[in-house]
Amino acid sequence: MAPLVTLSTHGNVAIVALNNPPVNALSHGVRKSLSELLVGAFSDASIGAVVIWCEGRTFIAGADIREFGKTPLAPDVPEVVELIDAAKKPVIAALHGTALGGGLELALACHYRVALPSTRVGFPEVTLGLLPGAGGTQRLPRLVGVGAALDLIVNGRLISAAQALTLGLIDAIAEEPLRESALAFAETMLLEGRPHRRVSELVAKLDAPGQLEAYRASIAQRSRGFLAPFHCIEAIRAAVELPFKEGLARERTLFVELMDSPQSKAQRHAFFAEREVTRVPGLPDDTATRTLRSAVVVGSGTRARAIGACFADASLSVTLLAGTREELDNGVAALRVSSAADEARAGLDANAKGRRAPMACSLDTGLLNDADLIVEAGEGDATAQRQSLGRIDAVVKPGAILVTTSPYADIDNVAACTKRSEEVVGVQLHQGGTARVVENIRARDTAPEVSATLMKLAKSAGKIPVLVRGPVGSRMFTEYLREALFLLEEGALPEQVDRVLYDFGFQAGPFAESDRSGLDIEWHRRKVRFDSLDPRARACTLLDQICEQGRFGLASGAGFYRYDADGNRIHDPAVEDILVLHSKDRGIVRRAISGQEILERCLFALVNEGARVLEEGIAARPLDIDMIWIHGYAFPVYRGGPMFYADQLGLASVRNAMLGYAAEPGGEHLTPAPLVERLARGLMGFYATS
């Protein structure tokens, strides 16, 4: 195996080169060799300056996250960083790719920094529920000022080399090849006898009194529930108020608090799950994929445009097929609006991914004949969609992939209605949370090649694709909402339930969320499944009563709430009347329900359905479910998703609480699913299964 770190000398300059693919993380082996070689170079009289440079696609992308939570092995990252800071000879960091976290902290301890123009730098620790724990919170405000440091550290925002140069974070932009440019920089610096600069010796000052308090207030809403952003501010406060060494100690204390917190564990879980989710069991990485160029989306409504945009983001040439002249006109107008918004966004964000390929709208059904991928995205019901897919199937070319987006249809039935069951797949986009998750639903006969192609397409569109055997998110949401409706008939109000889930960390509780996405979908699903519902769910007709009044949620101006012209939610006494009357009709005496009961029943209903989804093989792993809920339904990332959260609570205590609720009259549906029971009995969790 190639050595992780090597040293070569070029005249009186030493180049220390790291080679730890894929991202040159500061693993124990790297830290050990790096510090040994640096100590040697610092005591070698023939060496005047040292360049730290990395092989491969990037400069150091941070500490090795895989080592977090394990016993730390010396030297740790702060020790290596302080070794560099204290060096009597200048050290130059040569940056390319992404210099992140501990990597950027190491660079800040160097005495000069040069970077290729394409380099991006930043402190993404906050997204892992952490803060830069190797001097980053102490050095950055000293170097670039408190305002810029707050922006970069608290938001985890990456900036370009040009922006870093403007801020004074780097000293020069270098040309390719970087290694040679950095060497030349070091030689010139020695020749010119430039001063030996230590960022730790600078002073960090507030731009204005009360700056930190004002900043804290400005992020209070968007960082609600998170620990790390506020700890970051406190660490920066230490840079302003304390001498450097004491500031470092304060930073360490805050860092350790975060590292040990359930929040950071959950966010680290989410980081790895996001990468693991595309490695699907039974679908090897080398599964062949098809090269697709064109997609026709049958439909031009909201769903059609959203899915069309996803494929356009994957660089396919996308045409929306309208059914009538009016649909065509509306579709063209809507595309014009979204393309203008897209342009504006790309103009504002220098880091934006490549722009979306332009989309067209047409009435020409002949386009179906040549398309590589055809998406049925009409707004009709399952039968209408199945019929439409049958018509499409009759005209498309051999090898074309058919995608259904119906939220209701059984994918195996859909596939069976076509002549190409191995080329049929379902796709569901979710608009909640980061709106990045896509459920790719494979049918029994879907060819691995087709599944792999869809996964690859979604990934290149910047989405987080999850491969499943049936809808997961919507199925679990139905159970979650059902529990919330049971709470309404027992005595709670929509705003009370929503408040509890909001305080737990969701962007919106189940009723506000249902109103946002439209009650008609959930109502339709209820009608389709009515015969299979248990007696209590059949008798809980609240959703029917609300929808029968034409209250379909935000878009119709009313649902579980009323909405003003600006879309603000307002308590609606008419809804309360419906609830009270309904409880009376059902012979239920309304009671005060505690926040804890609301929270546990809603979440445990979710977890229980997740367990069934796993047991039935609809989702292969708990992480698939967690990704869907974090990125599609705004489950708080700092709780890691419903399945991870249940593990953090301890599945045995979740099971016991469920048994308690199940023993109450009308609570049988909260009987733990067999998988929950089995795992809890073995003192295991969804993730810790042995």
Ligand code: CAA
């Ligand atoms: N430690 C360990 N592994 C890491 C890693 C890290 N810091 N960063 C990335 N990886 C791994 C990923 O898990 C992935 O592994 P698999 O292929 O086995 O899944 C692999 O490297 C490639 O990563 P990506 O798929 O994410 O590749 P990318 O090219 O899309 O993105 C990246 C590269 C921008 C560096 C991205 O991986 C990233 O943002 N990494 C995290 C960076 C980070 O958070 N650094 C701060 C760490 S905390 C810290 O440094 C604390 C401190 O103050 C001491």
